[in-house]
Ligand SMILES: Nc1nc(=O)c2c([nH]1)NC[C@@H]1CN(c3ccc(C(=O)N[C@@H](CCC(=O)O)C(=O)O)cc3)C=[N+]21
């Protein structure tokens with residue numbers, strides 16, 4: 001029997017925990033604050049930001065959405081980040097990706113106070129994850145949410161083989177680091193990988209984040225494998241689908257995430273979790 005990993009339900013469970021933590025903070029007069037900066041008027045980004053804002057409100061997080069024109073200068077954008085860096089009511093800052101052409105996204109991310117870097121994209125936090133340094137630090141929300149999904153299966157990961165397909169800064173690379181930090185043997189595949197299928201067939205845990213619709217078929221998967229689909233692709237009818245051919249792979253996998261209703265909802269729930277983490281950590285340090 002194949003386990004369908006219910007990302008919606010897991011997100012609900014995680015959000016309930018986050019809401020409890022927010023309530024405990026409220027008893028001490030503390031409200032976690034999240035600043036979401038959105039530049040330009042990309043309609044998909046607007047929907048994502050609205051969803052995050054709505055979820056934050058439901059959990060008692062104070063979310064501030066700052067809509068900026070696509071014509072804003074790099075210097076003015078950095079100044080907005082500075083403003084939130086200095087605002088004690090804000091614990092997490094997120095700059096919605098992608099930024100319009102002409103703006104330097106890496107420079108903007110590097111300008112965020114690492115202690116408020118709720119996406120975990122700041123180079124300092126990327127380095128902390130890569131080095132597996134001890135202590136509190138934010139990490140990329142999608143792979144962290146995937147680790148929570150893996151935890152929910154209560155399977156032994158140590159020494160098992162994880163194959164991550166995709167090497168982006170947001171998913172593939174931090175995912176590989178987290179799986180390595182969980183004592184897995186990790187392979188990272190990408191667009192230049194030769195004989196991808198021979199590699200993916202060795203995976204006990206297979207994470208696919210390529211943006212290539214239905215790249216992974218039933219015969220690419222080891223029987224009983226855990227298959228995590230990070231794809232958010234549109235099929236020929238405009239319907240959301242993944243990088244994994246779910247209908248085929250579900251026959252062979254031990255566990256699999258659907259799209260939609262898998263990794264996506266967990267990403268948002270993890271963002272909320274990490275906003276509250278940042279708030280609690282700043283309280284522990286006494287610096288906010
Ligand atoms: N700085 C930054 N941080 C982000 O975390 C970030 C970003 N920029 N830019 C855009 C991407 C995209 N992203 C999604 C999160 C959840 C769903 C999600 O909940 N998806 C639902 C379905 C949504 C639908 O039906 O369209 C699902 O998979 O079930 C989607 C997309 C976060 N992003």
Ligand SMILES: [Mg+2]
Pocket residue numbers: 007258259260261262263264265
């Ligand atoms: Mg999903």
